[in-house]
Amino acid sequence: MTENIPKIIVIGTSAGGMQALTTLLSRLPEKLPASILIVQHLSPDSSATFLVDRLNKHTRLVCKVAEHGLGFEPGTVYFSPADMHLLVSGNKMLVVKGPRENQFRPSIDPLFRSAAAYHGGNAAGIILTGFMSDGVIGMECIKRSGGITIVQHPDDAEFPALPENVLRKVDLDYVVPLSEMSTLLEELMQRPAQQSLTIPADIRQEALIAERVMSNSTQTSIEDLEKAGTRTAYSCPDCGGGLWELSQEGTIKRFRCHSGHAFSQDSLLLGMSNSLEETLWVALRTLEERRNILLNMFQDETIKGNHRWANMQEERVEEMKVHIERLRELLSKSSAADGEHIGELG
Structure with missing residues (x-):
């Protein structure tokens, strides 16, 4: 491996990930000439x-919590x-x-995108078992930057939806x-490192925006977003701010708000559905409280x-009872539809 040009393997996984990671890492040699960085979807209290x-x-590899x-x-x-997000900035x-x-x-996505932006053809991305579509955009960034893209065969994955997406x-x-x-991986990591890297401008630009926002806890400037893409009519489901569709040479649409939240098209749709459901539950609670007050007034009179x-x-x-029943029916149908959509996305 060429000195000062490290090779990097980034792995993304979700449900079923620990078993898959244990199996994969147990078979890799101690002297693997590459660093491995892993993001697994975890609950905040994990x-x-x-x-x-x-x-x-x-x-036989040394495993550490990233610092x-x-x-x-x-x-x-x-x-x-x-x-916590894990990204790379240089080495x-x-x-x-x-x-x-x-x-x-x-x-x-942030890990894969940053690996693509800084390491290009010397980066390899791996997606293992899991749900949803987080990692799809990041994998495309690695592909477009000349890196190696590997996915666990869906038939081999405990939860195949993420590899399938x-x-x-x-x-x-x-x-x-x-x-x-x-x-x-052993064979691929023995190949000579690339001396010259050509990274697509939009990938480098978005990686720098994400790095700045995540590291400094500052909002993305409107000017940066205007340069990077086009403002849409959509609102961010996480903060309510405006969303920009980022310009790119790739095929996968992605969106970002000035607070730093970012979405693929699939995750944006799911986020909107979750936000809508929360609003409907608040409306249902308010209607039920209003019905109880009216019922008390009826009894008093x-x-x-x-x-x-x-x-x-x-x-x-x-009348309030009719509205409540209609809203409950709508919530029931919405939950069923979201369940089907989650199944499709994985």
Whole structure:
């Protein structure tokens, strides 16, 4: 491997990821001439240290929790902490809170995009088992930057939807089961490192925007977004701000707001659905509270003998009951539709 030009492997996974990672890492050699950085979707209260300790029991590679500002070394695995994004900037890691991407933190896309922007053809991206579509845009960035793209064969994945989504959207280099992936990686990492890298301008630009926003906790300037894309009529489901569709040479649409939230088209649709459902539940609660107040008014007027006013409140109670039943029916249908959509996205 050429000196000062490190090779980097970035891995993204979701549901079923720990078992897949354990299997893959257990078969890789101790002297693998590349650094491995991993993002797995985790709940905010998960312990990355516990998971890293588990990985260390099954591999000859050294596994660590990624730390902000440190460099990465060959033969070492770096695991993103819970509720923190993991990116690369040159030959160092950034471990930052930052806005969610695709409604996840950590998110796969920021890691893959930064690896593509800084390492181009010396980066390899791997997507393993999981749900949803986080990682699709990042994988396309690696492909367009000359890197290697690998996905676990959907038939081999415990949860095939994420590999299937990547396979559907990106022209991948390799689609293999875990049993073949370690041998493939060993062969690929023995190839000479690329001396000259040509990174698409839009990928480098967006990586710099995300790095600045996530590292400095500052909003993206409107000017930056105007240069990077076109403002849409959509609102960010996370913060309510305006969304820009970013210009790109690739085929996958992506959106970003000035607060830093970013979405693929699929994750934006799902985010909007979740936001709408939350609004409907608030409306339902408000209607039920209003119905209870009207019911109390009806009972009070009945006790007082004000039958005319009591009848008016009773009519309003029945009218409110109809609205509540309609809203409950709408929520039931919305939840069923979202479940089907999640199944499609994985």
